[in-house]
Amino acid sequence: MCGIVGYVGNKNATDILIEGLEKLEYRGYDSAGVAVLKEKNIELRKYKGRLSVLKENLQKDKIEGNLGIGHTRWATHGEPSDINSHPHMNSGSAIAVVHNGIIENYLTLREELINKGYEFLSETDTEVIPHLIDYYYTGDIVETVKIVVSKLEGSYALGIIDKNNPDTIIAVRKDSPLIIGIGEGENFIASDIPAILKYTRKVYILEDGEIAVITRNNIDIMKTDGTRVKKGIYDVNWNLEAAEKGGYDHFMLKEIYEQPKAIKDTISPRYKDGSINIGEFDLSKEYIDSVNKIYIVACGTAYHAGLLGKMFIEKYAKIPVVVDVASEFRYGSPFIDENTLMIVVSQSGETADTLAALRLAKERGAKVMAVTNVVGSSISRESDYVFYTWAGPEIAVASTKAYTTQLVSLALIGIDMALKKGTIEETEAHKILEEIRKLPSQVELVLKNVEDIKDIASHVYKSKDVFFIGRGIDYYVSMEGSLKLKEVSYTHSEAMAAGELKHGTLALIDEGIPVIALATQDKLFDKMISNIKEVKSRGAYVIAIAKENNEKIEKTVDKVIYISEAIDELTAVISVVPLQLLAYYVALNRGCDIDKPKNLAKSVTVE
Ligand code: AGP
Numbered sequence: 357m358c359g360i361v362g363y364v365g366n367k368n369a370t371d372i373l374i375e376g377l378e379k380l381e382y383r384g385y386d387s388a389g390v391a392v393l394k395e396k397n398i399e400l401r402k403y404k405g406r407l408s409v410l411k412e413n414l415q416k417d418k419i420e421g422n423l424g425i426g427h428t429r430w431a432t433h434g435e436p437s438d439i440n441s442h443p444h445m446n447s448g449s450a451i452a453v454v455h456n457g458i459i460e461n462y463l464t465l466r467e468e469l470i471n472k473g474y475e476f477l478s479e480t481d482t483e484v485i486p487h488l489i490d491y492y493y494t495g496d497i498v499e500t501v502k503i504v505v506s507k508l509e510g511s512y513a514l515g516i517i518d519k520n521n522p523d524t525i526i527a528v529r530k531d532s533p534l535i536i537g538i539g540e541g542e543n544f545i546a547s548d549i550p551a552i553l554k555y556t557r558k559v560y561i562l563e564d565g566e567i568a569v570i571t572r573n574n575i576d577i578m579k580t581d582g583t584r585v586k587k588g589i590y591d592v593n594w595n596l597e598a599a600e601k602g603g604y605d606h607f608m609l610k611e612i613y614e615q616p617k618a619i620k621d622t623i624s625p626r627y628k629d630g631s632i633n634i635g636e637f638d639l640s641k642e643y644i645d646s647v648n649k650i651y652i653v654a655c656g657t658a659y660h661a662g663l664l665g666k667m668f669i670e671k672y673a674k675i676p677v678v679v680d681v682a683s684e685f686r687y688g689s690p691f692i693d694e695n696t697l698m699i700v701v702s703q704s705g706e707t708a709d710t711l712a713a714l715r716l717a718k719e720r721g722a723k724v725m726a727v728t729n730v731v732g733s734s735i736s737r738e739s740d741y742v743f744y745t746w747a748g749p750e751i752a753v754a755s756t757k758a759y760t761t762q763l764v765s766l767a768l769i770g771i772d773m774a775l776k777k778g779t780i781e782e783t784e785a786h787k788i789l790e791e792i793r794k795l796p797s798q799v800e801l802v803l804k805n806v807e808d809i810k811d812i813a814s815h816v817y818k819s820k821d822v823f824f825i826g827r828g829i830d831y832y833v834s835m836e837g838s839l840k841l842k843e844v845s846y847t848h849s850e851a852m853a854a855g856e857l858k859h860g861t862l863a864l865i866d867e868g869i870p871v872i873a874l875a876t877q878d879k880l881f882d883k884m885i886s887n888i889k890e891v892k893s894r895g896a897y898v899i900a901i902a903k904e905n906n907e908k909i910e911k912t913v914d915k916v917i918y919i920s921e922a923i924d925e926l927t928a929v930i931s932v933v934p935l936q937l938l939a940y941y942v943a944l945n946r947g948c949d950i951d952k953p954k955n956l957a958k959s960v961t962v963e
Contacts, residue, residue, distance in 0.1 A: 357748030365542020384430025431731035434479030457511035665766030705733020813941030830874035837935030867895030
């Protein structure tokens with residue numbers, strides 16, 4: 357996820373662009389740049405690092421001009437660097453482009469352009485766009501952009517300027533947000549409303565497949581086939597702080613609701629015509645056959661995701677997996693050699709304990725694969741293989757969209773390994789992939805059911821203790837649900853293996869104590885009903901998470917949150933969402949500082 361801004365008008369474009377980018381840094385902040393038209397030439401300034409680096413350089417070396425585009429980056433293709441920063445230009449420096457999204461067919465386009473004599477400076481997917489505009493240039497920039505857009509696959513919000521059209525910005529939208537700010541004698545484009553709120557509260561929201569041709573006094577919007585689009589003006593009544601959260605009250609809630617898109621963005625570039633296509637690396641069959649043990653090592657939420665990874669890899673790739681928290685692993689006596697593969701899972705890619713475990717494994721001759729959300733992070737740079745969760749920046753301390761994208765990433769990795777080892781039939785792998793592709797819409801359905809969860813939270817938030825129970829995958833998810841509740845609402849909570857209750861923890865159950873019972877695993881459903889009866893008969897207030905069509909559970913519990921039918925191995929991606937929402941609304945009812953819980957940090961870079 358990146359931030360785009362653009363300006364055309366009478367003011368100094370550079371100042372407007374920087375102000376706008378400052379309001380979009382939450383969308384990505386590993387590098388930033390601007391391109392401004394000055395006396396018929398496009399001046400480009402772009403740097404690795406936070407926006408302040410660009411700002412300092414521009415203060416020393418200002419650009420005067422009234423038309424420009426800017427970008428703050430969250431790297432996906434090509435690690436953070438000056439040259440990989442946006443805007444990107446064609447070799448003649450006549451065209452500048454900023455992009456938010458992923459061009460999925462960029463490798464093919466890049467190869468075709470190189471064969472036509474084009475030279476690429478960066479490793480990014482975006483750089484194909486200015487060269488394509490250059491190649492297809494008809495003399496009419498709008499017609500050219502329509503041709504180029506027809507060649508692109510994937511998601512993109514584009515801002516384009518062309519020195520031969522010194523008063524025009526072109527904006528294009530497909531699957532990544534883009535708005536047009538309507539001013540007096542000036543107009544703006546931006547990825548999100550906060551960037552332009554200082555200057556106007558009147559916006560057009562571009563829809564997928566729309567192109568806008570913007571000058572200081574005119575805005576033309578059309579479909580890519582040229583048909584004109586008549587749009588209503590949207591009057592923004594948000595305050596600035598709410599706008600940065602996309603209208604949500606907290607980043608945590610915004611990121612919970614971003615999960616369908618985050619999961620889709622993580623899956624779709626790795627799925628081609630029914631099979632897995634992990635573009636970042638290609639595990640060879642001989643290598644994966646040589647692996648006789650896998651360690652999955654992580655911390656907190658990432659560790660909970662690792663537990664699901666174990667289930668997937670052992671079940672399908674038939675390789676033994678040990679999952680451990682990094683702070684324990686690195687001080688234990690793990691058996692590691694060149695036949696060991698370590699998978700580290702880390703949203704930030706900077707967690708000290710996880711990084712230390714990675715280094716220990718490499719010292720002992722193991723290869724390391726990272727599942728991480730940050731391109732160019734320490735963990736990504738020190739790993740042999742990197743699988744990115746393209747969830748976009750996760751700002752809230754409580755990890756939500758990172759967890760669900762880690763789950764689908766580990767599922768794809770497990771299936772890929774199994775296909776390489778021949779331990780799964782292509783048909784079965786295809787079936788599982790089709791189930792994985794349903795997940796974004798299944799998560800969407802849970803998000804629509806938020807009123808029931810709010811109602812449950814209004815009952816639960818008064819409790820001193822809340823327990824979570826489950827078996828197998830449901831037990832792993834109950835650990836994540838319990839952690840969410842603890843860290844954002846400061847409620848004491850514990851996840852308990854339901855089969856273990858009678859061995860001691862049942863003693864904790866008392867009249868009225870809320871117990872969240874996860875009962876999504878078909879093969880363990882009846883066992884779970886018995887465990888629910890154990891706690892119910894001791895007076896617990898039981899809220900079940902169950903698959904739809906399991907209405908019989910209603911006779912046994914106080915409340916049920918239903919989730920869509922999904923294969924057992926994938927229910928975690930869906931069943932965790934009600935638990936995330938429950939934690940959020942309990943914390944809201946308790947008046948907690950949800951995005952920045954006390955005592956915690958987003959990235960634990962100390963041991
Ligand atoms: C999860 O909500 C917590 N914020 C925390 O447990 C986190 O998952 C853990 O610190 C690991 O962080 P990482 O994924 O960035 O390595």
